[in-house]
Amino acid sequence: MSVAYDVDSTAGANPNDLEAFFMPFTPNRAFKARPRLVSRSKDMHYYTPEGRPILDATAGLWCANAGHNRDPIVEAIQKQAAEMDFAPPFQYGHPKAFAVSARIAALAPGDLDHVFLCNSGSEAGDTALKIALAYHATRGNATRTRLIGRERGYHGVGFGGISVGGMSPNRKLFGSLLPGIDHLPHTYNREKQAFSKGEPEWGAERAEALEGLVTLHDASTLAAVIVEPMSGSTGAIPAPKGYLKRLREICDKYGILLIFDEVITGFGRLGYAFAAERYGVVPDMITFAKGVTSGAVPMGGVLVRKHIYDTFVKSDDPVIDLFHGYTYSAHPLACAASLATLDLYREEGLFERVREIEPIWADAFHTLRAKKGVLDIRTVGLVGAVDFESREDGVGRRAYEGMERAFHEEGIMVRTAGDTFAVSPPLIINESQIGEVVDKLGRVLDKIF
């Protein structure tokens, strides 16, 4: 049963009814019985409709890296909305689409110098997989059709993304998915990695499984490998030291494209514009979304290396290079928001700031180790995750109770994955707010044990 709730007295026919919205990735009835509603945001905080501040320890959903409702971003969106609402991205263009692509490319390492724009991380994942297939086919390697993901990976919810993804609840009800997919093993091993700060020492050898897949399927059938530099949705699992370099070496040896899904790690989360830079590895493609506009307007995209762009864009014949795109690719509001966001990141040195505060963040977050029931703590960049014991009535129930208590009693927004709290605050967080995040989480942990 949903409760009557004064959502907004001007909102429509049934303003007090939460029933109609079929909420994504949410237990609808439990939420509607005890809603966690926010209606305003500024900098590090959300505010409930009653005006109660909620400390945002999740940057919304790993998006609001510059903090919320920053004036330059708000103004850029307002100005763009008044100037030009929409422009078709097929066969026509507008200046900000080119400007933002150049800015994003300039932030990427190596020759990742072209950008295909879309509207979300899911679209970015599917776009990258399609580009990989089309790249090999265009170069005459039409047998290279197999895509390799990784257990516990998350690449959004399109059919491509869930096929290469490795989270069973996201896959099991959705039919046979894409054919010709295989998965690398995940890199988490609690026994060997527990309570690591940053990249764990153990785990690079897990990349060798790719050699095994080459032996099994033959290199001539393999198109691309897609991994997140840090698995976010499955509970924030950083790449082990040396793991991504080894994947790059094996991909190079066999002509397999390497795709980094940087939808979470892009735009400063690990202290660099892209995690590829932190790890000194240049993948063939990087997918991004979220932080590209600090979450203010939906936007995603795929950075591709020069050899990929050149494969499609060979001559000045007026024929379409890639039969793929979205009506809202390079939407003017998204481009305006992104340009303002990228300015803010640069002016405030927010990526470098993460590198500076990472040790402070890690030390503070790891103090939660003293709490009852804690099984592991992981930190990397400005990300923290704490795993704790599940209750007997099922995995995830203790975390759900914790998330409710965090919101209603402690005034903090956290994310859960199974019985893990994952936090990833806006990059503008200050030291006292880091302390506040840890104190509030500590009190929540005390309450749920």
Ligand SMILES: Cc1ncc(COP(=O)(O)O)c(C=O)c1O
């Ligand atoms: C690594 C990764 N890839 C893709 C996605 C999907 O992004 P979206 O929800 O914008 O489709 C996410 C979302 O959290 C993600 O974390």
